[in-house]
Amino acid sequence: MESSAVPTPLFAAVRDTDASPCETLSEPLSQVMTLxxxxxxGVVWGTLMQGPVYFSDLKRSIPGINDRILNERLVELVALGLATRTVIDDRPIRVRYALTERGSAIRPALDELARWAVEHLR
Structure with a gap:
């Protein structure tokens, strides 16, 4: 099955101030690499790929991360529409995070990146 979507090039040609050609990462690729x-x-995002998880369980599953950083990363993923935040009105109140369809869509690319890393970085 062919896709009708136009592939986004990895690199976009640009010219510097001296008008000499150079290559730069395309804006979408640059954004995801920055993120x-x-x-x-990446660790938080990857952990969320395993399924919905409560904040406290997520924190326990990522050794070395502190509450502030975990919260910042989750807030960013939610703000970008890559994850959802659900408050469970219980005692104590619990907060569950899950990836959205957009957040999960990166999985094939990350799987390929992981295969590349195993092959080339070991």
Whole structure:
């Protein structure tokens, strides 16, 4: 089955101030690399790929992350529409996070990146 979507190029040609050609990452790729490059973002995102999880369980599953950083990363993922935040009105109140369809859509790319890393970085 062919996709009708136009592929986004990895690199976009640009010209610097001296008008010499150079290559730069395309804007969408640059954005995702910046997001994944933030400390803990990839780990949090990857952990959420395993399914919905409560904040406290998520914190326990990521050794070394503190509450403030975990909360910042989750707030960012929610703000970008990549994850949802659901408050469970219980005693004590619990907060559950889950990836949206958009947030889960990166999985094939991350799987390929992981395969590449195993093959080339070991």
């Amino acid at each position: 994944l490059g933030k400390r803990w973002t």
